[in-house]
Amino acid sequence: MREAGPLVHCLTNSVVRQITADVLLAAGAAPAMVDHPDEAGDFAAIASGVLINVGNPTTEQVEGMHAAIAAARAADTPWVLDPVAVGGLTLRTDLATDWLRSGPAAIRANASETIALAGTGAGGRGVDSTEDVVAAEPAARDLSARSGAVVAVTGPRDLVVTQHPGDSTNTVPTTRATWIESGHPLLQKVIGTGCALGALTAAYLGAARQAGIADHDAVVAAHAHAGAAGTVAGRTAAGPGSFAVAWLDALYTLTPEEIAGAVTVTEA
Secondary structure, three states: OOOOOOEEEEEOOOOOHHHHHHHHHHHOOEEEOOOOHHHHHHHHHHOOEEEEEOOOOOHHHHHHHHHHHHHHHHHOOOEEEEOOOEOOEHHHHHHHHHHHHHOOOEEEEEHHHHHHHOOOOOOOEOOEOOOOHHHHHHHHHHHHHHHOOEEEEEOOEEEEEEEEOOOOOOOOOEEEEEEEEOOOHHHHHOOOHHHHHHHHHHHHHHHHHHHOOOHHHHHHHHHHHHHHHHHHHHOOOOOHHHHHHHHHHHHHHOOHHHHHHHOEEEEO
16 A cells, blocks of 8 residues: 555545544555545546545535545546444435445444444444444445445454355355454544544555455455554553554554554454
8 A cells, every 4th residue: 555655535524634634644645635526526536545424514515425426436446435423314324325326345434333324223422333343243244235345344343344145146145254453442532533544445445456455455454554553552642642643653654564463353
């Protein structure tokens, strides 16, 4: 990913633009925040990856998101859906549900958002999950089978699921599920860490496709990178402020070997 330096087009909420750009730069990608409807489609067509984050949608931004998704599909550019706080609010829930049919490469969400997007729950408390990741696994499998996306559910342990439904040539569904143990509780005390992870996932997807690496592995790598940086930052941070700085520094300095050493990855 660092060698490729992917250009990531982020249509994200106004609260997290700064940290999202900082995370992408620290990890080795190039951020762009272009959400005007007259420009979003053009930019998505040249980007390496696209993030669609519904955290704080405006009418103009939603138009830009529609344009970016259409352009990404036409260009075969991987795009990531981050269904922030779906379930409790009708507009974003309807948007995210409709976009499941538009071929996201990945969906990144917490457990409550995953369950709500699958239509089997009401969502969490705003952006905070009220469900655990294990409870969201059936919903993640269902979302993956229906949308064709890799589904990542974040929590104390992250779960990445890819499920292919059976068809006329293969009547048995195939599933890959990967658990990732890493991170630190202070990640939940810094605004935008989850949203920035969605952008990092788009960066890894863009780089992985250039290298012929599977989308599932790209999503796992993004979560491992963010989680390992959280583990390292938590060793020295006194609180959320120092943790945020240490997390960015770790995203920048960690080697692949150090990332692998700081996480536990289990194929289930």
